[in-house]
Amino acid sequence: MGRMKQQFEREKEQLQKVHAPKELESRLRNRLDHLPNQKQRRSGKVWRRLAALIIISILIGYNYQSLAYYGKKIIGYDHVISNTLQQLNDSGMGQTINKSITFEDGTTFTIDGIIVDENQLIMFYTLESPGSIVKNTEYDHQPINITGFLTNASHESGMGEVSEDEKVIRGTHSFETPNGFAKELTVHFHETTETLTFSYNPEKAMGHTIKQTINEKVILNEALLTFQTIEASPTSTIIKGKGDKELIESLNFEQMELIVNGEKINLLSNGYSTNITGTTFEITYDAIPTDSNPLEVTLHLPNDQVLKIYRD
Structure with missing residues (x-):
């Protein structure tokens, strides 16, 4: 089930739990009883119209934020964002x-x-x-x-x-x-x-399109580098790993190219950190296309090494 369909199903369940106040019907009927005779003869039709109006009001009032969310975008950023x-x-x-x-x-x-x-x-x-x-x-x-x-x-x-x-x-x-x-x-x-x-x-919030363990080890400059995971989402693709501290500090991550179906994905950022468990790194690329079949993700490393990290 799609994310949007799931959202509307949740809203539907909530709406089924919404009820008009118990005293609302008696108040409306009391008001109708004091109308002139000509309008009293149409009380059944008027009541149906009022009931329909109440239901519509509840629907619009409860779902306004959701409807606005699916119908709007954040404006003014066309020249700023990717x-x-x-x-x-x-x-x-x-x-x-x-x-x-x-x-x-x-x-x-x-x-x-x-x-x-x-x-x-x-x-x-x-x-x-x-x-x-x-x-x-x-x-x-x-x-x-x-x-x-x-x-x-x-x-x-x-x-x-x-x-x-x-x-x-x-x-x-x-x-x-x-x-x-x-x-x-x-x-x-x-x-x-x-x-x-x-x-x-x-x-x-949106989820992942790919969340895959890699655990591929390579030797660079006579030191070990391990690529642990790849996590692709609608906004970005993150590759995480660990390795020798001196090697990671000396690496030029811009030399690593993420290739998806022959297309180079833009590098957004990279970084590393060191603690008592060792040195880890994180490389962030732009989002990868998911409409290709089969989907292949290949990492081009320095010294012309090629690492196939995902295939669907």
Whole structure:
């Protein structure tokens, strides 16, 4: 069953539980009893019309947010976001937020909307300042993380486009995915205790298209590198692994090309971290097409090595 169909099935179940107040019928009938005789003769027809109006009101009132969600997109970002996000946004896969915070210096940060899947939360934002953000970098208030129920999502990346007068930035920030039970999220900003909280519907988050264990080992520069998993979602494709610390620190991840059915997928970001368990790395590419049959994912490594990591 498709995600949209599942959503409407859930709404249908909820609607079946909605009932008009017990006293509503008696109040309406009492009102009809006081109408002139000419209208009383039509009371059956009037009652049916009123009942229909009540049902329609309940349907529209309860489903307004869902209907608006499936019929709208986050506007004003056509020249800022990637083709992948543009397609998702055009399809109405975002959640409109429209919540703002104004800092002491007069700068306003607005969350216009978000797109969420199991790989990341992408925030569409607008930053408006009283002066040039380029000349006054303190106006550029950066979010550092998002918290909520069982959620502490770190900021991963951000980009934006500055207006001609240098007073407005419109762009996106990427965070780790929030917990699936979080209904309210709070954004924390750099060098301030002020926060911005907004409502969040986890049911509108998208899942994975591929979540596959790789566990392929390769030798590079006489050191071991293990590619552990690939997780493809509607917004991105993430390859995770581990290996020798010195090797990972020296790697140029841009030399690794993700090829899907002969097409090179854009590299978005990469990084690594070291703790007591070792050194891990993460390479993030753009979303991969899922309409090809068969679907083959191949990673081209330095020194002309080729690793086939997925085939469906």
